[in-house]
Amino acid sequence: xxxxxxxxxxxxxxxxxxxxxxxxxxxxxxxxxxxxxxxxxxxxxxxxxxxxxxxxxxxxxxxxxxxxxxxxxxxxxxxxxxxxxxxxxxxxxxxxxxxxxxxxxxxxxxxxxxxxxxxxxxxxxxxxxxxxxxxxxxxxxxxxxxxxxxxxxxxxxxxxxxxxxxxxxxxxxxxxxxxxxxxxxxxxxxxxxxxxxxxxxxxxxxxxxxxxxxxxxxxxxxxxxxxxxxxxxxxxxxxxxxxxxxxxxxxxxxxxxxxxxxxxxxxxxxxxxxxxxxxxxxxxxxxxxxxxxxxxxxxxxxxxxxxxxxxxxxxxxxxxxxxxxxxxxxxxxxxxxxxxxxxxxxxxxxxxxxxxxxxxxx
Numbered sequence: 470x471x472x473x474x475x476x477x478x479x480x481x482x483x484x485x486x487x488x489x490x491x492x493x494x495x496x497x498x499x500x501x502x503x504x505x506x507x508x509x510x511x512x513x514x515x516x517x518x519x520x521x522x523x524x525x526x527x528x529x530x531x532x533x534x535x536x537x538x539x540x541x542x543x544x545x546x547x548x549x550x551x552x553x554x555x556x557x558x559x560x561x562x563x564x565x566x567x568x569x570x571x572x573x574x575x576x577x578x579x580x581x582x583x584x585x586x587x588x589x590x591x592x593x594x595x596x597x598x599x600x601x602x603x604x605x606x607x608x609x610x611x612x613x614x615x616x617x618x619x620x621x622x623x624x625x626x627x628x629x630x631x632x633x634x635x636x637x638x639x640x641x642x643x644x645x646x647x648x649x650x651x652x653x654x655x656x657x658x659x660x661x662x663x664x665x666x667x668x669x670x671x672x673x674x675x676x677x678x679x680x681x682x683x684x685x686x687x688x689x690x691x692x693x694x695x696x697x698x699x700x701x702x703x704x705x706x707x708x709x710x711x712x713x714x715x716x717x718x719x720x721x722x723x724x725x726x727x728x729x730x731x732x733x734x735x736x737x738x739x740x741x742x743x744x745x746x747x748x749x750x751x752x753x754x755x756x757x758x759x760x761x762x763x764x765x766x767x768x769x770x771x772x773x774x775x776x777x778x779x780x781x782x783x784x785x786x787x788x789x790x791x792x793x794x795x796x797x798x799x800x801x802x803x804x805x806x807x808x809x810x811x812x813x814x815x816x817x818x819x820x821x822x823x824x825x826x827x828x829x830x831x
Contacts, residue, residue: 472568472630475613476504479626493531493617493625500627506613508535511629512605513544513576513614515567517559522586527619529589539609540787542595542798544576551580560618564628567614571632574603574612574773584803595798602769602776604792608784652707653686658698662727665702665739669720673713680709700743705736758818760825762810764795791824 478499480492501508514532518525537543548563549555555562570577578597585596605612612632619625657668672689679685694701702719706712718735731739769776780786794817797810814821 470633471572472614473633474628475506475631476500476502476629477627478503479624481624492623493527493619493627494534496625496627497531497535497615497617500615500629504629504631506629506631509538510610511535511543511613511615512538512540512603513546513567513570513612515546515548515563515570515614515616517549517563517618518547524619525586528617531617533593537593539606540604541793542593544595544597545800546570546577546579546596550582560616560626563616563618564630567616567630570603571612571614571630574632574769574777576601576603582802584801589800591800594800596800596802598802599766600770601766601792601796602773604769604776604787604790605780606785606787607780652705653683655682655686655689655704655706655712656694656701658694658701660697660699662700662723662741664698665700666720666723669702669716669723673716676709676712676716682706682709682712699746700741701739702731703738705738711736758822760795760814760821762795762797762807762814764825765790765792766796789824789827791820791827794821794824 476499478496478501480495480499516528516532518528532543532545535543546566548566549559552562566577569575576597578599582596582598603612611634614630616628616630617625618627655672657665657672659665659668675685675688676682679688702723704712704715704719706715715735715737719731719737719739722729722731722737723739728741730741731737776786783789794814797806797813799806799810
């Protein structure tokens with residue numbers, strides 16, 4: 470299950486006295502009534518705006534009537550702006566996109582977007598340039614999204630989706646990144662050098678059946694490590710030939726020098742006497758003032774399970790991480806936006822440092 474439909478609202482464009490954004494506003498109002506939720510809990514709106522001034526204006530006029538979300542700004546997305554006009558299937562396609570965003574806890578970018586048309590309120594909305602993890606304060610309830618669409622004759626519809634929670638009460642966890650990565654980490658395990666060489670041989674055989682190193686690495690991550698394994702060899706590779714070469718080199722090194730560490734040559738990492746079993750957990754924080762734009766942005770994309778685990782332990786993860794300080798929330802990405810974002814980030818040093826420490830925990 471990808472999402473739960475909480476409410477649907479429709480309104481006809483030929484209703485007596487309706488004009489402009491009234492049908493869409495009415496559809497949104499009806500969807501909220503059916504869902505029985507507070508509009509402030511809707512963080513993301515997927516609309517079918519595609520650059521048409523009239524249609525886009527209708528959407529904006531209707532959305533401005535909603536109270537701001539608890540997160541501060543409401544994120545906007547549009548499949549039509551990315552994929553083009555899809556005709557009668559546009560509404561359903563937008564619903565599928567929003568459901569996927571909820572399932573993967575991602576706020577999607579608006580591809581190719583730089584700046585808005587006149588009238589887009591820069592303080593009320595956010596149009597991401599890059600995909601971001603959908604952080605939330607669990608105290609505010611589940612993540613929610615609205616999908617809005619209007620037809621050529623002025624009819625409008627709105628659907629409100631909510632993330633699906635398993636019966637255990639936990640949000641479905643996306644373990645691996647869904648963003649393609651050119652390189653992948655492969656790990657094999659064993660109790661001694663002989664078992665490590667055997668595990669490397671098994672990895673070589675699996676590589677013959679699947680030469681997609683990223684897919685192979687994901688399968689290995691799901692398989693996990695045996696409980697009695699005390700040693701590991703990790704290999705970073707970006708292609709099947711590269712991985713094959715590293716497997717051969719690792720096997721050769723283990724056979725010739727099983728007690729010699731390998732520190733990155735050919736992407737191979739091996740410690741004959743690992744510290745983890747007898748070591749203690751340490752938190753290492755960078756010095757105050759080392760914050761930067763984009764800090765923490767890749768964490769939720771590459772390792773979403775880390776943020777899901779923290780979300781399960783705190784009621785207000787978003788408020789603690791304060792992502793808006795490091796991942797600018799803007800509608801205008803033209804001109805000197807970076808300098809403006811850095812100025813805003815450094816304007817409140819105390820809160821910025823507190824958020825930086827929270828990212829250190831992550």
